[in-house]
Structure formats: C-alpha cells, structure tokens
Amino acid sequence: MPINDWFKQREGRRYTVSTGSGTESLPDGVWRTCPECKRTLYQGEVERSLSVCPHCDHHFELIARDRIDALVDPGSFAEIDAGLVSSDPLRFSAGKPYASSLERACQTTGMDDAALTGTATIDGHPVVVGALDFRFIGASMGSVVGERIARAFERARTEQRGVVMIVASGGARMQEGMLSLMQMAQTAAAAERLSRAGLPYVSMLVNPTYGGVTASFAVLADVIFAEPGAMIGFAGPRLVEQTIRRSLPKGFQTAASLQSHGMIDEVVPRGESRSRVATVLGYLMPADRAVPAGADDTPALLPEGGEA
Amino acid sequence: MARFVMEFERPLADLEEKLAALANLDIASTPQLAAEIAELEREVERLRATLYSTLSPWEKVQVSRHPDRPKTVDYVAYLFDDVVELRGDRRFADDQAMYTALATLGGRRVVVIGHNKGHTTKENVARNFGSPHPEGFRKAERAMRLADRFGLPIVTFLDTAGASPGLEDEERGQAWAIADCLATLSAVRVPVVVVGIGEGGSGGALAIGFGDRLIMLEHAYYSVISPEMCALILHKDAARAPESAAALALTAEDLLRMGIADEVVPEPLGGAHREPETVAGEVGVRIATALDALSEEDSDGLLERRYERLRAIGEYNETD
Numbered sequence: 001m002p003i004n005d006w007f008k009q010r011e012g013r014r015y016t017v018s019t020g021s022g023t024e025s026l027p028d029g030v031w032r033t034c035p036e037c038k039r040t041l042y043q044g045e046v047e048r049s050l051s052v053c054p055h056c057d058h059h060f061e062l063i064a065r066d067r068i069d070a071l072v073d074p075g076s077f078a079e080i081d082a083g084l085v086s087s088d089p090l091r092f093s094a095g096k097p098y099a100s101s102l103e104r105a106c107q108t109t110g111m112d113d114a115a116l117t118g119t120a121t122i123d124g125h126p127v128v129v130g131a132l133d134f135r136f137i138g139a140s141m142g143s144v145v146g147e148r149i150a151r152a153f154e155r156a157r158t159e160q161r162g163v164v165m166i167v168a169s170g171g172a173r174m175q176e177g178m179l180s181l182m183q184m185a186q187t188a189a190a191a192e193r194l195s196r197a198g199l200p201y202v203s204m205l206v207n208p209t210y211g212g213v214t215a216s217f218a219v220l221a222d223v224i225f226a227e228p229g230a231m232i233g234f235a236g237p238r239l240v241e242q243t244i245r246r247s248l249p250k251g252f253q254t255a256a257s258l259q260s261h262g263m264i265d266e267v268v269p270r271g272e273s274r275s276r277v278a279t280v281l282g283y284l285m286p287a288d289r290a291v292p293a294g295a296d297d298t299p300a301l302l303p304e305g306g307e308a
Numbered sequence: 309m310a311r312f313v314m315e316f317e318r319p320l321a322d323l324e325e326k327l328a329a330l331a332n333l334d335i336a337s338t339p340q341l342a343a344e345i346a347e348l349e350r351e352v353e354r355l356r357a358t359l360y361s362t363l364s365p366w367e368k369v370q371v372s373r374h375p376d377r378p379k380t381v382d383y384v385a386y387l388f389d390d391v392v393e394l395r396g397d398r399r400f401a402d403d404q405a406m407y408t409a410l411a412t413l414g415g416r417r418v419v420v421i422g423h424n425k426g427h428t429t430k431e432n433v434a435r436n437f438g439s440p441h442p443e444g445f446r447k448a449e450r451a452m453r454l455a456d457r458f459g460l461p462i463v464t465f466l467d468t469a470g471a472s473p474g475l476e477d478e479e480r481g482q483a484w485a486i487a488d489c490l491a492t493l494s495a496v497r498v499p500v501v502v503v504g505i506g507e508g509g510s511g512g513a514l515a516i517g518f519g520d521r522l523i524m525l526e527h528a529y530y531s532v533i534s535p536e537m538c539a540l541i542l543h544k545d546a547a548r549a550p551e552s553a554a555a556l557a558l559t560a561e562d563l564l565r566m567g568i569a570d571e572v573v574p575e576p577l578g579g580a581h582r583e584p585e586t587v588a589g590e591v592g593v594r595i596a597t598a599l600d601a602l603s604e605e606d607s608d609g610l611l612e613r614r615y616e617r618l619r620a621i622g623e624y625n626e627t628d
Contacts, residue, residue, distance in 0.1 A: 083626055084624050084625070085625050085627060086624055086625075087625045089623035090557050094538075094542050094543075095541075096542075142622075143623050143624045144624045150619060172533070174532050174533045176623075177531065177557045177562075178532055178563060178568055179623060181511070181514055181532040182621040183622060184490060184511060185493075185494065185518045186622070188490035189614075189619075192495050193615070212532075214487075215482070215486040215487050215511045216490055219483055220491055234471065234473070234482040234486070234511070240473055240474065243475075248475065252478070263484060
C-alpha cells in the first residue's frame with residue numbers, strides 16, 4: 001500500500017494513552033497526529049511528555065486515571081466509592097436508549113461512570129482527588145457523578161484533607177433529567193461545606209468544561225487552574241453564536257481568554273500542574289496538615305492519620 | 309386584542325369564538341337560539357375539561373410559557389405588602405430579568421427573589437425574556453446574603469427558560485455567577501421556600517430553585533434542558549420537542565414522584581391565567597404554611613435538613 005494511504009488510514013484512528021496502570025487502554029498504534037500542528041508523532045514520545053505535543057504544546061485528552069496519576073505522588077492514589085452505577089431512573093429511551101449508552105461507555109472505558117475519585121497525596125499534602133473522564137458519555141454529571149463528587153468533599157471534610165478536582169464535562173446528564181440538574185446544587189453545597197470547614201479546594205479545568213458542571217462545583221474552588229487551550233464556558237460556542245447572530249471572537253472561551261477576563265487564576269501546562277497545585281496546597285492547607293515550607297522534594301512525614 | 313391561543317387549544321378557541329358571536333345576537337326574538345347557545349356552552353365546557361385534564365408534558369410546557377400566565381411581579385402585587393425593590397448587583401448593572409425585593413406576606417417579612425418575565429413583548433425585551441445575565445444572578449445572591457444577615461426567610465419564584473447564553477454573559481462569568489448562587493443558597497441560615505410558577509429552565513432556574521420546600525404549580529415545569537434543545541441534540545430536530553418533553557420527566561407531577569417537589573398547586577381548567585387571583589391566593593396560603601412550619605426549626609437543624617434533602621436526590625445502585 002502506498003505510504004500516504006497507510007498514513008491516512010492511521011490518522012482516522014483514535015488512540016488512548018496509558019501511563020502504566022491497567023491494560024484496558026493499550027495504544028493500538030505507534031503513531032498519532034497532533035490535531036493542532038498536524039505533525040506525526042511517535043506514540044512513545046507523546047507518552048513520555050504526559051501526552052503533550054513536543055512541537056506545539058497541544059494537550060491531548062487523557063483518561064481520568066492517567067490525569068490523576070500525572071498529578072498525585074506516585075503510588076499514593078487509592079480509589080474510593082467504587083461500585084456505584086446508574087439505575088437509568090427515567091428509563092430514558094428517546095434517541096439512543098440511555099441503558100445502551102451506559103453499557104457501551106462502561107465497556108470502552110472500564111469505568112462504571114464518568115467520575116473517578118480517591119485519596120492521595122500531592123507532594124505529601126493529604127487530598128481527596130477526583131477526575132472526570134470525557135469518554136464516558138461526555139463526562140456528563142448524573143446521579144453517580146454527583147454522588148461521588150459530594151462524597152469526595154464530605155470525606156475531605158471528615159479526614160481534614162484538601163480537594164483537587166480535574167474537571168472536563170459536557171454538563172448535566174440529560175438522560176437523568178431533574179435528578180441530574182439537582183446534582184449541581186448537591187455538589188455546590190458539598191463544596192461550600194468544605195470551604196466553611198477551612199479546607200482548600202483547587203480545580204484544574206481541562207478541555208472541554210461546559211454547562212452544569214462549570215456552573216457548579218468546578219468553579220467554586222479557592223484557586224482555579226486550567227490547561228492550555230482548554231475550552232471552558234457555560235453555554236456552548238454554537239449556541240452563543242446562534243444567540244448573538246455573528247461570529248465569535250478568536251480565542252473565545254479558551255483558558256487564556258478566561259484568565260484575562262478574571263475567571264481563572266492561571267493557565268498551567270500539564271507538566272507543571274503537580275508542582276503548582278502542591279504550592280497552592282502549601283499555602284492553603286491548615287497548619288497542622290500542611291507540609292512545611294522549604295521541605296525538599298521527598299514527601300515529608302505526615303501527621304497522624306495521613307497517607308502511609 | 310386577540311387572546312393568545314396555544315396550538316392545542318385551537319379547537320376550543322374556535323368554539324369559544326362561535327359562542328361569543330352567538331351571544332351578540334338578539335336572543336329574545338329567536339327562542340330556539342337560546343337552546344343552541346346552551347348546548348354550545350355545554351360542549352365548550354366538556355371540551356375544556358377534556359383538553360386541560362389530560363395535558364401532555366409538552367402541552368404543559370406551552371401553558372407554562374403562556375404570555376398571560378401570572379408572573380413573579382403579579383404574585384408580588386397580589387400577595388405582598390410594603391414592598392421595597394432591591395435593584396442592582398452593586399458590581400455592574402441592574403438586570404431586569406431578575407427581581408429581588410423586601411416584602412411582607414400576611415405579616416411575615418421576607419426577601420423575594422424571582423425570574424422576571426413580562427406579559428408584553430416590550431416588557432420582555434427590557435427583561436431579556438426572563439433570562440438573567442450574570443449580574444442578575446449576582447443581584448439574587450446579594451439578596452440571599454441580605455436575607456441571611458438579617459434573618460429574613462427567602463421566597464423565590466421560578467420562571468425562566470434559562471440563563472442568558474450571550475457572548476458577554478460568558479465573558480462576565482455566567483457559570484461563576486450561577487455556581488455562587490448555588491453555594492450561597494445552600495448555606496443561608498433562613499428558611500427557603502421555592503415556588504415553580506412557570507418555566508424552570510436548567511441552571512438558570514436552579515440558581516434560585518432549591519431550598520427547604522418546593523411548591524410547583526400544576527402546569528409549571530422544571531427541567532435539566534429545554535425540550536427543544538434536547539430534541540435538537542437527540543434527533544437534530546427541535547420539532548420533536550413533544551417527545552423530549554415526555555422523556556425528560558419535567559412536569560410538577562414527575563417532580564413530586566421523584567421526591568424533588570413537595571406539593572403541587574392545582575390550576576383552574578385552562579391554566580393559571582384563567583383565574584390568576586384565585587391561583588395567587590392559593591399560592592400565598594401554601595407559602596405562608598411552609599414558612600410557618602419552617603420557622604419552628606432552629607437554623608442549624610434547618611441547614612442540616614436542607615443538605616440532607618439535596619443529598620437524598622439521585623438514583624443509583626450500589627454494587628460491592
């Protein structure tokens with residue numbers, strides 16, 4: 001086959017990256033194309049750089065587990081609240097039946113819903129960490145995602161941990177109707193309780209974050225970071241365009257534009273996210289739970305009840 | 309001016325027109341006409357009863373959007389005294405799509421917060437059809453904080469198609485403004501009574517749309533997404549909204565069944581706009597009853613129960 005055809009055939013395929021854990025997402029190709037600069041990249045090279053294009057800095061989508069692994073201290077993550085599954089409460093069958101969407105999402109991701117949460121440390125700071133996986137029905141928030149997020153905040157409050165959320169989402173999950181909408185209030189209420197308990201919450205918004213998830217727990221963090229190039233908003237760009245009946249300005253709803261409008265604190269490249277989050281936790285964690293300033297790179301000994 | 313007629317009301321409206329025309333004739337000179345009119349009246353009555361007692365979810369959505377339906381300011385006018393409107397968010401502007409006020413309901417001093425739809429096109433243009441900008445939500449949050457500081461219960465009226473989805477709304481942080489309302493409303497140490505009077509569109513409704521009681525009018529709806537948008541996503545065809553409306557479980561009855569709403573206020577045949585004063589009176593009684601019951605709880609208990617109430621919403625299976 002001519003080499004061009006071979007490349008064309010390869011281009012159409014989507015590869016997910018795994019940085020070690022699990023076999024469910026083994027890459028099925030050695031080459032991938034950067035959607036930004038269109039260069040063909042060697043898969044191994046991409047993986048080594050946390051799935052960031054070495055040429056143009058494009059941040060590839062990551063699965064939830066890999067996002068968490070890229071942020072927390074190696075080996076410190078322990079999943080919590082596993083085993084929650086949607087019961088398809090509305091028996092939603094308009095369009096594609098929800099039950100079959102759920103089944104397929106479970107099969108392709110190996111997850112039981114879009115949110116993965118657990119305890120971990122970040123440079124020694126005890127946290128509850130969560131990540132949403134966009135492959136699972138657009139990381140939309142239904143009852144299970146809302147429950148996991150709320151429990152994550154509650155556990156952090158009980159165990160005196162900080163919270164770090166890595167958020168990507170299409171918004172509330174319409175297939176669960178009002179039960180989904182109410183998860184916005186539920187997660188916001190849980191985040192508010194953590195805040196009133198004097199514990200810090202840092203969110204990392206990644207591409208794309210929209211709708212009811214943006215308008216609830218995602219932006220209630222004490223410090224909000226975003227990945228370069230991430231699209232973030234409430235209404236999707238097409239709806240906004242239809243509303244104003246003219247084309248959108250360049251850079252609309254990008255992380256950089258949100259920073260200049262005062263909506264987020266900093267655009268943080270993936271490679272720096274762990275150290276930036278750790279630095280913030282160092283400032284905001286209660287004194288008896290914080291790692292002292294100036295401690296070296298090796299995680300300091302934790303106070304009682306910390307991670308082993 | 310001709311009455312606004314919803315699509316499904318057309319057969320009824322035609323009959324009503326005929327009846328009105330007959331009533332203008334000289335009945336005394338033609339006795340058989342009187343009988344005919346009486347017959348027609350009975351038929352109109354029968355049709356109205358059938359039509360409105362079996363409204364589909366999509367038809368309810370249409371009733372909830374009826375321009376003559378009583379709006380937030382109508383309920384305020386009917387039910388509240390000594391009204392001091394609170395204007396502006398103290399940051400940017402006074403969003404006419406959100407109404408906030410100090411007001412008194414039968415001797416109970418409260419803070420009223422409501423989406424502010426108008427009846428006429430002119431009113432609606434000024435109020436962005438009841439779809440708040442970020443400053444509208446910030447104005448609402450200002451009212452919530454005021455209520456919290458001075459121990460005034462909060463009464464909210466839901467009537468919006470949703471938050472405004474414009475360019476500047478995004479740039480001024482629509483999502484941030486809504487999220488702040490959610491966080492603040494979850495933590496105010498005063499009773500919060502929510503009344504769904506018309507449209508309950510998505511996050512823009514939720515921002516002032518949960519608390520210690522949710523009272524829904526019979527034909528009001530509350531939904532995660534508008535039926536049209538849902539149909540557009542599922543079928544790429546907004547005309548299939550009737551199907552989506554049914555699938556989304558958005559009626560007052562659905563909400564009651566799911567444990568999200570606490571009570572449903574029945575509406576007169578034809579909808580609340582047929583007898584607005586009667587409906588407002590009943591709504592007033594329900595609000596007063598809820599406020600009186602809630603005022604007996606101390607604020608810690610109130611907060612705890614509100615949180616538990618929210619946490620109980622959601623359905624899933626726990627394996628393991």
